[in-house]
Amino acid sequence: MSRPLFEVLAPGTLSSVQDLGRAGLRALGVPVGGAADRHSAILANLLLGNPAGAALLELTLGGPRLRLLSGATVAITGADIATRCAGVELPGWRPLRLPAGTELAFGSCRRGVRAYLAVAGGLDLPTVLGSRSTDLRAGFGGLQGRPLDAGDVLSAHATAAVPEVDRPEVPGWWIDPTPDLDLSLPAVAAVAPGAAVLDGADWQRLCSTAWRVAPASNRIGLRLQGPPLHLAEAWQRPSEPVLPGTVQLPPDGQPIVLLNDCGSHGGYPRIGHVAAVDLPRLAQLRPGETLRFAAASLGDHDRRACERAARMARIRLALAQRLGREPLGTDG
Amino acid sequence: MSSRVAIEFLGESGLLLRVADDDEARANRRIHALARRLPGKAPAAVTELVPAYASLAVLFDGGPDPSATRTALRAWLEREAAVVDDVAGTAQRVHRLKVRYGGDDGPDLQAVADHAGLDPGEVVARHCAPTYTVAMLGFAPGFPYLLGLDPALAMPRLDAPRASVPAGSVALAGTQAGIYPQAGPGGWRLLGRTDAVLFDPARTPPVLLAPGDQLRFEPA
Numbered sequence: 001m002s003r004p005l006f007e008v009l010a011p012g013t014l015s016s017v018q019d020l021g022r023a024g025l026r027a028l029g030v031p032v033g034g035a036a037d038r039h040s041a042i043l044a045n046l047l048l049g050n051p052a053g054a055a056l057l058e059l060t061l062g063g064p065r066l067r068l069l070s071g072a073t074v075a076i077t078g079a080d081i082a083t084r085c086a087g088v089e090l091p092g093w094r095p096l097r098l099p100a101g102t103e104l105a106f107g108s109c110r111r112g113v114r115a116y117l118a119v120a121g122g123l124d125l126p127t128v129l130g131s132r133s134t135d136l137r138a139g140f141g142g143l144q145g146r147p148l149d150a151g152d153v154l155s156a157h158a159t160a161a162v163p164e165v166d167r168p169e170v171p172g173w174w175i176d177p178t179p180d181l182d183l184s185l186p187a188v189a190a191v192a193p194g195a196a197v198l199d200g201a202d203w204q205r206l207c208s209t210a211w212r213v214a215p216a217s218n219r220i221g222l223r224l225q226g227p228p229l230h231l232a233e234a235w236q237r238p239s240e241p242v243l244p245g246t247v248q249l250p251p252d253g254q255p256i257v258l259l260n261d262c263g264s265h266g267g268y269p270r271i272g273h274v275a276a277v278d279l280p281r282l283a284q285l286r287p288g289e290t291l292r293f294a295a296a297s298l299g300d301h302d303r304r305a306c307e308r309a310a311r312m313a314r315i316r317l318a319l320a321q322r323l324g325r326e327p328l329g330t331d332g
Numbered sequence: 333m334s335s336r337v338a339i340e341f342l343g344e345s346g347l348l349l350r351v352a353d354d355d356e357a358r359a360n361r362r363i364h365a366l367a368r369r370l371p372g373k374a375p376a377a378v379t380e381l382v383p384a385y386a387s388l389a390v391l392f393d394g395g396p397d398p399s400a401t402r403t404a405l406r407a408w409l410e411r412e413a414a415v416v417d418d419v420a421g422t423a424q425r426v427h428r429l430k431v432r433y434g435g436d437d438g439p440d441l442q443a444v445a446d447h448a449g450l451d452p453g454e455v456v457a458r459h460c461a462p463t464y465t466v467a468m469l470g471f472a473p474g475f476p477y478l479l480g481l482d483p484a485l486a487m488p489r490l491d492a493p494r495a496s497v498p499a500g501s502v503a504l505a506g507t508q509a510g511i512y513p514q515a516g517p518g519g520w521r522l523l524g525r526t527d528a529v530l531f532d533p534a535r536t537p538p539v540l541l542a543p544g545d546q547l548r549f550e551p552a
Contacts, residue, residue, distance in 0.1 A: 023379065023380065024379065024380050025473075025538075026380060026382040026389075026391075027367070027380070027381065027382050027383060027469065027543060028469050028473060028474060028531075028537070028538060028539045028542075029469035029470045029471060029472055029473045029474055029475050029531075029539075030473045030538075031473075128533045128534070129533050129538060135473070137472070137516065138472060138473045138514055138531070138533075139514065140533040141533070192343070192344075195340050195348075237350075237386075237387075238356075238384070238385035238386060239384055239385060239468070239470060239477070240348060240350075240384050240385075240387045240389075241342065241346070241348065241382040241384055241387065241388075241389035242342075243342060243343055243345075243346055243389075243391070245343050246342070246343065263470060263471055263472070264382060264469075264470050265382075265384055265468065265470030265471065270342075273341075273342070273343035273344065274343075275344065276343075276344060276345065298341060298343070298344050298399075298402070299399055301343075301344040301398075302344060302394065302398040302399045302402075305344065305394065305398055306396070306398070309396075
């Protein structure tokens with residue numbers, strides 16, 4: 001059962017359907033993809049009692065305008081984005097009930113670049129290769145592999161009774177996204193050394209520089225600008241597998257941190273690996289903003305992953321209590 | 333047999349096994365033999381194996397004790413890699429793809445011929461002569477990196493990539509050969525086009541060519 005929910009009046013800068021991506025197909029050259037800021041996407045779903053991997057919208061920079069074809073319960077997370085419905089300013093990080101027939105209008109992201117709009121039940125779209133996420137480069141998944149367009153109608157999986165409301169209902173509680181997503185600047189990412197060793201003081205330089213995020217950054221990777229770095233010795237390897245979080249050093253010495261849409265393989269030297277828990281913050285950086293690296297070990301990355309998992313378990317329990325249901329599984 | 337194996341970390345949730353061998357085809361065969369053998373016997377934490385030219389990534393879910401998982405998996409991978417399969421005699425699928433060479437389908441055929449000091453016809457003959465091996469799929473879904481190109485045809489990629497290369501374009505870059513599954517930007521030299529659909533997300537499996545498969549080109 002499916003329920004038409006939104007008609008797209010204006011699509012926004014770049015809005016696409018995402019979930020947690022399609023893992024397991026890198027051997028076929030298929031990127032993982034999915035929400036660039038996984039943490040915010042998971043929380044948006046959990047706030048509604050959805051599975052963590054339900055399909056939602058990723059809104060980039062400027063959000064869409066949507067007409068509600070029926071009453072809906074939604075949650076907005078990720079970037080701090082201006083949002084209004086029926087004259088009411090809508091805050092993020094909580095479940096919101098919206099009346100049928102109104103317009104849900106997003107403005108621009110005030111901090112961060114990617115906001116997530118989840119709907120109770122999750123967006124109802126066919127899965128392609130095990131996921132509803134949009135692969136924008138290869139052009140499949142989501143809405144036929146493309147971003148949202150004016151005139152699109154999005155449906156949600158039917159959920160138990162959606163209570164009709166006359167005006168937007170905003171609860172007085174929310175989930176605090178910090179410390180897991182802290183949008184204050186400069187952003188800091190922990191980095192452990194990779195297989196390609198930097199020359200002399202360049203590792204120290206990597207970790208002491210205020211790197212500027214270049215305009216060419218996108219869902220594939222974050223391109224950084226700063227003093228050029230050099231390798232201790234030439235890197236002579238054919239293409240090898242890479243992952244989101246891999247820090248590459250192209251010949252111009254300007255590092256690239258790979259994000260979710262990165263290819264399965266890469267030929268550039270791998271100078272480091274960013275902690276998985278820091279990827280959501282990196283996905284929220286906008287061109288011109290500043291990123292600093294903090295030297296770490298893989299053991300440090302592990303410790304932070306465990307701390308994150310413990311906080312997520314507490315959030316799941318708290319939400320289950322609020323929403324009056326069993327805590328959902330740990331599919332995030 | 334001078335083939336050495338080394339294992340390094342690929343971030344917190346990956347291991348990378350590398351085969352150092354002067355013979356790149358032999359290194360690649362060894363990778364594919366491992367990629368075929370390991371799935372049936374991998375510990376539960378292993379989520380994905382990703383083969384490349386001369387390396388194999390083993391990705392895993394670290395679980396409640398990621399450091400211990402990583403250490404245990406590294407030891408397991410070292411043991412597995414110590415066994416070398418005799419893969420020379422293993423029968424592989426051989427695909428045959430018809431290619432329309434030159435003209436609008438292969439706008440770089442003449443440039444490759446000039447670079448090699450050959451007629452375009454000789455380039456086509458030399459391109460169709462070898463049996464290629466799909467060393468890996470990467471760059472884009474279903475994009476095969478092929479081993480086996482005649483070194484006489486080797487030519488560096490374009491200085492500036494084309495904004496759009498048509499789907500099915502049969503191409504080379506340096507000593508690598510490949511085929512573009514979808515239209516998109518690309519800097520490889522285009523020799524011709526095939527109508528074969530290399531990647532279709534609605535198909536099972538979605539790719540026409542699998543890593544380790546063999547391939548021959550024929551003029552259409």
